Amino acid sequence: MKVPIKQIFREFYLLSNRLSLVEKVIYGVFSIALVRAVYLTILNLSKKIIDYVLANYQMIFAIFFGGLAILIFGLGFYLYILKVRNKQNSLDESSVDDETNEPRNIYTEGGNYNANINGDQIEIYGDVININQDFSEIAQEIRELITELKNQGYSEEDAKTEIATELAEEARKKPKVRKKLFMWKKSFSTNTKKTNDETEVAREVVTSATAYSHTSSKDFTEVVSGHYQKLDELLQAKNWKEADLETAKIIYIISQKELPETSLYRTYLTDYFCSEHIKVLPRKDLNNINKLWLKYSNGRFGFSVQKRIWKRIGGGSDTTYNSEEIQEKFGDEVGWRKEGDWVYYSDIYYSRTAPSGHLPICLMLNSEKSERCDIDFEILEVIVGRIS
Template identity: 85%
Template sequence: MKIPIKQIFREFYLLNNRLSLVEKVIYGLVSIALVRAVYLTIINLSNKIIIYVLANYQMIFAIFFGILAILIFGLGFYLYISRIKHKANSLDESSIDDDINETHNIYTKGGNYTENLNGDQIEIYGDVININQDFSEIAKEICELITELKNQGHSEEDAKTEIATKLAEEAYKKPKVRKKLFMWKKSFSTNTKETNDETEVAKEVVTSATAYSHTSSKDFTEVVSGYYHKLDELLQARKWKEADLETAKIIYVISHKELPESSPYRTYLKNYFGSEYIKVLPRKDLNNIKKLWLKYSNGKFGFSVQKRIWKCLGGGSDTTYNSPEIQKKFGDEVGWRQEGDWVYYSDLLYWRTAPSGHLPICLMLKSGKSERCNIDFEILEVIVGRI
């Protein structure tokens, strides 16, 4: 219950009027004595605190800054763990290969990159189709379904409509399937009209799939389909950092299948990345990656740009002739070194204003993400010798 201040003063005034003069004097003296005692107590206590602080200020400052340091360290550690979890979660969302249905860590000695390689599947009339595989395989399966429906008495147009309807239903239920469907339409269809209708887009994809069996366009199979869908999307969106990591993943997955059975990278070094992967990487895949980086960076990034700079500085494709001086000059030229030292991973420039040849770099790193960049130049030398 809240008592008004005016009421308190009124009650005190009435009480004071009832007292005699002697009582008023006594109460006045007692009040003055009480106020003086409180005042002296506060002054004495303040003096003692000041004297104690002056005598022990070093210890007090040490305790204060110690507590402050612990709080700052705790906050920094919390932010660091949160960042690691965020990156791990973002990497887990990507899938590259259809044949490897498990989670891998790709280690480049000091650093490691987590990737999720699980594919997405749709079912059309009992046929399970992996949407992450090369479009040539998807086109083949769609054509086989059309043939099967025709054998059951459907006309070709009815068969295409049936499959397109089922494909649209899957796209409506699954966001990833819908995204893939619209990407195929954009990549392969000659119809440039924008639409958000799943059924209409599905019909165009089915039409493109049937036409695909009669074309030999390299761009149709090698550049924007299969392994390169995700990389194409990232580079087109100017997401250079994600594209850099995706490049390392693609090379790891493709090359791992090409390694000989006797290779140590298939046994006890299975998840470690080195120049051996570049040596067995099919030349067409290396060139496809090179073309995509050149295309979307307007000739600023990519392996061929790095090769030109490397050769201009006197570098070759043999470690015998590549001195530390050439490596340092190359690092200075592409922005991997600044002020006479290699930059930290966090200082890499993932934007268009970066120096020519600055990207890609992830597949050449053999250092952790909290360390200065340590480049595996043997990987660069193999790339230079193969493109």
């Protein structure tokens, strides 16, 4: 039970009043002697400590910094082991997808030729498209390609022609692609005239894709519910900045729950966001967030747009092969760099007219708002490897 300080002083005052004059003098002298003895003891002890430190400061500093170095090394080693373990788990989980979905690249003198053993993927202007996707996804990627070509100076009609020509060429080389092409034409084209000309059919498919609704996907009803409702409202209102922040927030909240119980980022570094969060984020959530950005930006912003640009300039999903030159080239292309340097946070262009792939960016930033943008490209690389 705690006794109030005021009560202690009151009891002391009452006790002192009961003492005689002689007792008060003796008590006072004793108190002064005691205080002086304590003061001299503390003073002498302090001098001895100071003298010892001054005489042995090199040894003391060596012990302190040596212990600090050992602590930092131990923590770094633990983080490294944890990262390797999580990376191995992520690789194990995605091995089946990698075997079935990733194209095999053959490097020749003439450039980069994409070949898929099963014939399920085609490459058009650097964008690898899986023909087994729902047509809404195919249409979405075609629209993105058209937007990209228009940004390079093509008219819309010329862009459609270029894509149709590439698509027809793929159909002539791969029977499975040709079968899909004619099936798309039959299902989604308004032209009922029969034809065996791949170029003509490809042109009709591209035209159908540009008119195909972004909300036609059978999965889209799930996008505007749950975690994504606020993001949907922000993007619909063209509030790009708040939508960018909300995107990072959604991904953090979902992925934080998906991290292993033993993860350092779940128990200690709870406010730290890194590529480990993207690795455990369900693909469905990553793709749903991407669909919202594509829908309201008309194919200008989103992870899949960034992926297409990243791959076109030579980037991959492995940090080992992505040089600083590739990172800077990507930054130049999406508007994260200007005049040879990374832009400040205040210069991020939250506008519909920003360069293709400019947004989202917040979840990849390592820097403070008053600094130049420091991009965590490891996060981008994981997104590139996981986005459909």
